[in-house]
Amino acid sequence: MAVDEGLKSELQKQGIFVLPFEQLYNWGRKSSIWPLQFGLACCAIEMIASAASRYDLARFGAEVFRATPRQADLMIVAGTVTKKMAPQVVRLYNQMPEPKYCIAMGACAISGGPFKDGYNVLKGIDRYIPVDVHIPGCPPRPEALIHAIMTLQRKIANQHLEKENRLRWYDKNSETEFLIPSYGEHDLQPPVNRDVWQPPRNYRSVTLDEVKKA
Amino acid sequence: MEGIEKIKEAAALAVPDARIEIVNSTPAAQQPSLLVDREHVHAVAKFFKEDPRFQMDFCSCVTGVDYLPKADKPGFIEVVYHLYSVTQREGPIILKVRTPRELDQCRVPSLTPLWRGCEFQEREAFDLYGVKFDGHPDLRRILMWDEFTDHPMRKDYVPPADYEWEPTPHDETLQRAVQAGGIMPPTAIEELEKAKKK
Numbered sequence: 001m002a003v004d005e006g007l008k009s010e011l012q013k014q015g016i017f018v019l020p021f022e023q024l025y026n027w028g029r030k031s032s033i034w035p036l037q038f039g040l041a042c043c044a045i046e047m048i049a050s051a052a053s054r055y056d057l058a059r060f061g062a063e064v065f066r067a068t069p070r071q072a073d074l075m076i077v078a079g080t081v082t083k084k085m086a087p088q089v090v091r092l093y094n095q096m097p098e099p100k101y102c103i104a105m106g107a108c109a110i111s112g113g114p115f116k117d118g119y120n121v122l123k124g125i126d127r128y129i130p131v132d133v134h135i136p137g138c139p140p141r142p143e144a145l146i147h148a149i150m151t152l153q154r155k156i157a158n159q160h161l162e163k164e165n166r167l168r169w170y171d172k173n174s175e176t177e178f179l180i181p182s183y184g185e186h187d188l189q190p191p192v193n194r195d196v197w198q199p200p201r202n203y204r205s206v207t208l209d210e211v212k213k214a
Numbered sequence: 215m216e217g218i219e220k221i222k223e224a225a226a227l228a229v230p231d232a233r234i235e236i237v238n239s240t241p242a243a244q245q246p247s248l249l250v251d252r253e254h255v256h257a258v259a260k261f262f263k264e265d266p267r268f269q270m271d272f273c274s275c276v277t278g279v280d281y282l283p284k285a286d287k288p289g290f291i292e293v294v295y296h297l298y299s300v301t302q303r304e305g306p307i308i309l310k311v312r313t314p315r316e317l318d319q320c321r322v323p324s325l326t327p328l329w330r331g332c333e334f335q336e337r338e339a340f341d342l343y344g345v346k347f348d349g350h351p352d353l354r355r356i357l358m359w360d361e362f363t364d365h366p367m368r369k370d371y372v373p374p375a376d377y378e379w380e381p382t383p384h385d386e387t388l389q390r391a392v393q394a395g396g397i398m399p400p401t402a403i404e405e406l407e408k409a410k411k412k
């Protein structure tokens with residue numbers, strides 16, 4: 001926006017703020033993030049600690065934990081996502097009104113963590129819903145969650161409402177619902193939503209012969 | 215409480231038809247247990263519960279153990295019950311029942327009619343080991359979803375091969391990831407190539 005910085009500063013001293021609408025809109029949203037009140041495992045205890053008086057998430061405008069997805073705009077996936085729970089987590093995310101964000105908190109939520117090789121644990125919630133901020137840790141300390149909230153705030157502040165790089169929910173044709181996996185005989189069906197998650201591209205597969213030779 | 219020999223004698227006297235055997239578990243546990251045949255385990259358990267000498271009023275643990283077939287012996291699944299007496303502050307008496315591993319024959323009588331606390335634990339053994347408990351009031355899966363068909367704590371269970379991306383593969387995971395056509399990070403590939411050169 002072509003406003004002279006000096007003039008802007010002068011006006012601010014008089015109590016007049018000149019800024020693009022987008023910036024004001026983003027400022028409003030990032031300063032009042034309402035998380036969905038749900039926890040899946042021990043990470044939830046750290047999330048509760050972050051909201052309580054010692055760490056006080058209220059300083060970042062994110063203290064209003066809502067007990068319904070209809071009033072929430074941030075999903076903090078705090079804990080191990082079992083395959084039995086995954087469809088419910090995706091359904092809750094679908095029920096949240098847009099704009100909505102997701103923080104995957106802790107080793108389990110981002111990758112399956114210590115239970116990764118288990119038969120019953122999802123290898124990261126990012127296989128079914130888009131995750132904005134990943135927090136490693138087992139469990140992450142409240143400071144790490146606060147850092148993730150601040151990272152998300154920075155992300156929101158730089159988002160665009162229009163033009164090509166606008167967010168998916170400003171696009172009338174965009175899909176608003178994510179696929180809810182169904183319970184299969186051996187695994188969730190499908191085991192991963194390819195529209196949301198792809199393995200990194202610069203990686204390649206290795207054959208059994210290569211391993212044997214090594 | 216008396217020694218395991220005396221306990222066995224008392225049970226054998228009360229249920230004369232029962233085939234009861236003393237089995238020693240691993241030396242570390244130091245807890246000999248009673249192996250009872252499937253037909254009489256309910257009667258033996260009832261005796262331990264109701265006899266004034268034992269008053270085993272609490273079944274603390276129900277679990278399954280899977281023994282794969284060996285060259286000379288067929289495999290079996292063992293269901294283990296730990297009984298305690300809260301009244302007498304005694305216990306445990308450990309009851310074991312064996313059943314064939316084949317899913318259609320894998321059944322033992324339920325002890326839920328005697329101890330209500332067995333209900334969920336027997337459901338767990340059913341879910342994870344595939345043991346059917348005859349006489350259980352509500353035998354459904356408890357941990358896995360209803361549509362699931364496997365029994366994951368059995369030793370021959372094969373987990374789904376979702377190894378399409380392994381950031382830090384090693385040992386068994388590496389083998390499985392390779393078999394599943396999984397994708398490795400450049401570091402893992404470099405290590406393979408280094409090993410090849412050596």
